[in-house]
Amino acid sequence: MPAPRRSAAFALLILAAASPAGAAGIRLGAPFGDHMVVQRDRPVRVWGEAAGGAGVEVRLGPRMARAAAAADGRWSATLEALPAGGPYVLAAESGGEKAGAADVLVGDVWLCSGQSNMQMTLKECDGGLEAAEAAGALAKLRLGSIGRRASAAPESGGDVRWRVASRDSARDFSGVGFFFAADLSADPALRDVPLGVLDASFGGTMCEAWTPAEALAGFARDDLRDSMFGVKPSALYNGMIAPLGKAPIKGVVWYQGEGNSDRPASYPRLLAALIASWRGRFESPDLPFIVVQLPDYAAGWGGVSWAWMREAQASAVRATEHASLAVGIDTNDGSDLHPRRKREIGRRAALLALHDVYGRPVVARGPEFQRATPEGGSLRVAFDAAGDGLASRGGGPIRGFAVAGADGRYRYADAVVEGDAVVLRSEAVPAPLTVRYAWGGAPGANLVNRAGLPAAPFRTDGATRPDADVQRPPVGRIVRTRSYETAINGVGSVTSLVVGGRQFLSNEPGWGGGTTITGGLAPRELADVHEPGPGCVAFRDDLVDLVLEFGDGRMDWTVANRGKDEIRLRIALHPRVAVRRRGDAEPVELRRDAAAVLVTGVDVVSDSEGGPVLEAVIGGQASKRLSLSIPDR
Incomplete structure (x- = not known):
């Protein structure tokens, strides 16, 4: 599984075992605290630690139970079930010492x-x-x-x-x-x-x-x-x-x-x-x-x-x-x-x-596959169509079905709804025997019931190994000027920068190459794309905007962070790129053979296994512009 790069300190912070908190005398176990909810209509288990051999009395609202701590101090008590209600105070007492949790529902x-x-x-x-x-x-x-x-x-x-x-x-x-x-x-x-x-x-x-x-x-x-x-x-x-x-x-x-x-x-x-x-x-x-x-x-x-x-x-x-x-x-x-x-x-x-x-009378599922029946040149696929019948999401033709004959080669099929069934036909498969629906990474399938809930993917063949999946990535952009050529993928990552016939960005697969915006769970994918004007393309998600502006001999990359946590624009460079930084206020010079790029707005220069890395740090509710220029040779 590709992983975003995180520091060793970050990993140690997550994995470190926390020291147990508590006070002398008596304490409650980990799940018990202020504002908690305990399960209704089930016996309430409460546990914790006290002096070895000590008696413990536990109360929750109208319920009370007694227990004795074992030699190691651990105790457990079970109170009779309670119906929904509260708030109550959960209290445990032993030897004059008390522990408790308030506002318990x-x-x-x-x-x-x-x-x-x-x-x-x-x-x-x-x-x-x-x-x-x-x-x-x-x-x-x-x-x-x-x-x-x-x-x-x-x-x-x-x-x-x-x-x-x-x-x-x-x-x-x-x-x-x-x-x-x-x-x-x-x-x-x-x-x-x-x-x-x-x-x-x-x-x-x-x-x-x-x-x-x-x-x-x-x-x-x-x-x-x-x-x-x-x-x-x-x-x-x-x-x-x-x-x-x-x-x-x-x-x-x-x-x-x-x-x-x-x-x-x-x-x-x-x-x-x-x-x-x-x-x-x-x-x-x-x-x-x-x-x-x-x-x-x-x-x-x-x-x-x-x-x-x-x-x-x-x-x-x-x-x-x-x-x-x-x-x-x-x-x-x-x-x-x-x-x-x-x-x-x-x-x-x-x-x-x-x-x-809870047994509530709601429609909870989309159409569920029942059986597929060959009918000469077509295949009838029956569903349990909970939700008042079959439909396509957004209207229009139903998409996502493929059929195969005896040779097992699948071709997309035309689909027509007939009651609680979909009838499939394909000119390329004159005698269909098996069907696949929504079979792919991003299948674009649209069969739903009238409640708007989707049919689950399924297949009726017995293939035992994964097959090839033709991927349809988001549409990217290519920019060419007299002094450089650059490529941007469909989610805002600059994947190539060629100057003087030399590649300046790392071509490592996944998140290790090109540019990424890190912060949160993983590098961000800015899939909302538009072109606000000539020579300009913008990418965004719910918290980040990236605007790329291009001119002959110059690029400006502006990142706006609408969240409260810090993010970083990371630029992974080709391992043959030499990086020179004269001072914090000076541009970073990138050079590969006779070709050069000057970059302003860089906060961190570091090395990785794949090559040099530049980073621009963007704080919460802030923005930053990086400017890249190609000096005349």
């Missing part, structure tokens, strides 16, 4: 976990800042964050922080988690039920990092891999899930799979092991799991299209009781590893929770 607790697309904050999502402004109106919503921490062994302590929903707490919370919770809270049956959402996410991580060691014992060693920053298998389960103890929860929303998508064949078994182990952890054999299927992404991973990973996720869900699949396709254009339309992902997950977990 009793309601439903959902655990939202996964990698960077679950970690992506509300402020980075489309409509996120507006949603954060309105978060204070969700009086019964509490947002819990689990400190990102890897550990070699299961931990009993951890950093769990609960906050009342507000503009500030929502902005930096998981976007998917917040939108999911907000939609649940809006349902009439749940408006009076407190809701707690716990975010346990860590970017760039494999499924095996979240699975306990005993559940991985049956896997071959070569099937298990480290995640980014050297996170070992089981390490995030140990550091972020184990500290939650056996406190009951309502369900799990799981958004992960990108890291494992180059090996889709092993994923169903891995995910099944994770689900079974978490159900054991929380002592709930029917614990609901809502799995978010990967969205459109054209680039694939390790040469493997995400179509195969989506199939692996769907296979795992089909094989697991009380698991649901939130279809993710059509939530972006396929160019962004971290799509910003998390509101729709959260909405689809919430619909599944309302229907499958």
Whole structure:
């Protein structure tokens, strides 16, 4: 999995084990704190530490229980279940010492976990800042964050922080988690039920990092891999899930799979092991799991299209009781590893929770494939079309179906809706036998039901290995003048700068070459492109604007940062480029043989394995211009 470059200090900061906080006498376990939510209608487990052998009395509202600390000081008590309500004070007392948590609500607790697309904050999502402004109106919503921490062994302590929903707490919370919770809270049956959402996410991580060691014992060693920053298998389960103890929860929303998508064949078994182990952890054999299927992404991973990973996720869900699949396709254009339309992902997950977990009468799924029947020169594909029939998103012809005959060669097919079926025909396949739908990294498929929910990708053939996926990257730009030639891809990265017949930028694949804007979860992809005027092209996302202006012998690159956190424009140079900097106020001179480029606005000059690197630092709510000029020879 390609990884954005991060400093060693950053990795150590994330992975360092936090010292356990507490006071002498008695203390509560990691999940218990002010503003928390405990699960309604289930016995309430409370635990902590006290003096060895001491008696402990625990109270929560009208409930009380007693326990005795073991020789090592650990104690656990179970209170009778409570209905939705509160706020209460959770109090534990031993030997005259007290520990407690105030403003505790009793309601439903959902655990939202996964990698960077679950970690992506509300402020980075489309409509996120507006949603954060309105978060204070969700009086019964509490947002819990689990400190990102890897550990070699299961931990009993951890950093769990609960906050009342507000503009500030929502902005930096998981976007998917917040939108999911907000939609649940809006349902009439749940408006009076407190809701707690716990975010346990860590970017760039494999499924095996979240699975306990005993559940991985049956896997071959070569099937298990480290995640980014050297996170070992089981390490995030140990550091972020184990500290939650056996406190009951309502369900799990799981958004992960990108890291494992180059090996889709092993994923169903891995995910099944994770689900079974978490159900054991929380002592709930029917614990609901809502799995978010990967969205459109054209680039694939390790040469493997995400179509195969989506199939692996769907296979795992089909094989697991009380698991649901939130279809993710059509939530972006396929160019962004971290799509910003998390509101729709959260909405689809919430619909599944309302229907499958709460039994609410809502349409929660798009058309579901039933069977494909050859009919001479056509193929009839029947669906369970929940939501009042089949349609195409946005109107117009239905796209995304391909058919094959006995030779297994797929060709795109014309599709016509007939009731709850789609009839497929292709002149290139006179006797179609099998069908694939939405099969590709960014398939552009558009079959929905009348409720607007998409059909999930599927296929009816039995191919066992990934096939080639023709990728359709966003449209880039090429600029040619008498003194230079430059190329920009469709998401704002300058990929080539040729001066005097010499390439000045690194051509390393992925994020290691050309220019990138770093900050947040990964290098930013600025897929909103327009041309504001002659000789000018602009790229943007929700927080960053990049304007590139070109003239003969000169370029100006202006970066505007609308977020509050620092970002950097990183320029990776060809290893044969020599860099000379006379002083902070002087231009940086780049030279390759007889060709030269002068650059102003550079803050940092450094070396990497691939060659020299220039960086411009742009603070929050600030902008910076870099000017590149080609001196006359």
